[in-house]
Amino acid sequence: MNMLTDAAVEEALDASQNSDTLKMRGEDVCVFYGEKQALFGVNLDVRENQVTALIGPSGCGKSTFLRCLNRMNDTIDIARITGKITLDGEDIYDPRIDVVELRARVGMVFQKPNPFPKSIYENIAYGPRIHGLATKKSEFDEVVEASLQKAGLFNEVKDRLHEPGTGLSGGQQQRLCIARAIAVSPEVILMDEPCSALDPIATAKVEELIDELRENYTIVIVTHSMQQAARVSQRTAMFHLGNLVEEGPTDKMFTNPDDKRTQDYITGRFG
């Protein structure tokens, strides 16, 4: 019989918790807004069931890259992208791709909580309805409860499901937006500075939630907070002036980065 040493068992456990399966890949991604080039040949892998943080000074292209991952840049008339982005090996810019379906697979949570001006229940039920994921009332009830549970919000709102989502606190609204993204069973969730409008307590709750969500989803988060990147992510990618400077395990990026620009940024010398 093959006996595993303690070290081998530990390594195997570590690997299962930290899968290196590729979920999305950007290859030589360039983005232009009209004449202005915002991204220069970015190559970046996003690994399954991990949180990848995108960091870097203001205007370096973090949000632009994030928006490429679910073709949100398509909604900006002057934006043009070259290069390739894949999801499970499939080119998401292939003309045969249904963008609505893509955005259900790769959901997004924005900087400012933006619930629809509808009830908490309707905020969640909307996505499954337009994607045909539920038809009967019992199915909607189920998806609403499950999504709110996963977003850690159910207990706080279960007695007011038919009240407006906009009546919740900022932190609750952001968790409602996360629940809304979860309701259509995404594989990847993109988060663009999801805590920047929240107080420290609400931020801590969303960060805890991000850590829990990693078990079932792949997450890419743009953040200005070095502490947040260090707390929630397994991988960190550093951008500067539209270039990907370096990418690696978060621990290494924050303790022993290869590039001086990363060192300068994380120690607050610029940005």
Ligand SMILES: Nc1ncnc2c1ncn2[C@@H]1O[C@H](COP(=O)(O)OP(=O)(O)OP(=O)(O)O)[C@@H](O)[C@H]1O
């Ligand atoms: N819709 C747009 N139209 C024109 N230029 C844009 C647009 N969006 C972004 N840009 C430009 O592209 C560059 C990258 O912007 P982006 O928002 O991706 O950076 P960022 O790193 O996310 O910045 P921040 O941290 O300030 O949000 C900037 O120079 C910005 O002015």
